[in-house]
Amino acid sequence: MSQQKQEERKKRDRRLYEKGAVFESIFNESKDFSKDEFYQLITFLNIKETVNQKIQKIIEKREQVEKQNTENQEGENDTEE
Structure with missing residues (x-):
């Protein structure tokens, strides 16, 4: 069960890294945004x-x-x- 959770976490982490990288490649200026600034932008x-x-x-x-x-x-x- 913990191995399954670990695998799911790895998949989630990879997905987040990939999507974050795509976002930064499109919006280069956003690299220095804080978490709050990023949230304001996407919402x-x-x-x-x-x-x-x-x-x-x-x-x-x-x-x-x-x-x-x-x-x-x-x-x-x-x-x-």
Whole structure:
């Protein structure tokens, strides 16, 4: 159980490092931001709404692709039989 938690923590840490690195590569000037300044930036209302809309579009597109892949696999299985 503790090994599982440790693995989950490693995955989370890696995800946070990667996303933080992407953010800094896009917004170079933000490197010296304090935690509070960074939070103010990412929770700025207009940005938050825009980003949430984009996230929803990405999720919807991903779901459509997954659905299409599933349908294609089912169609391939039907033709094999």
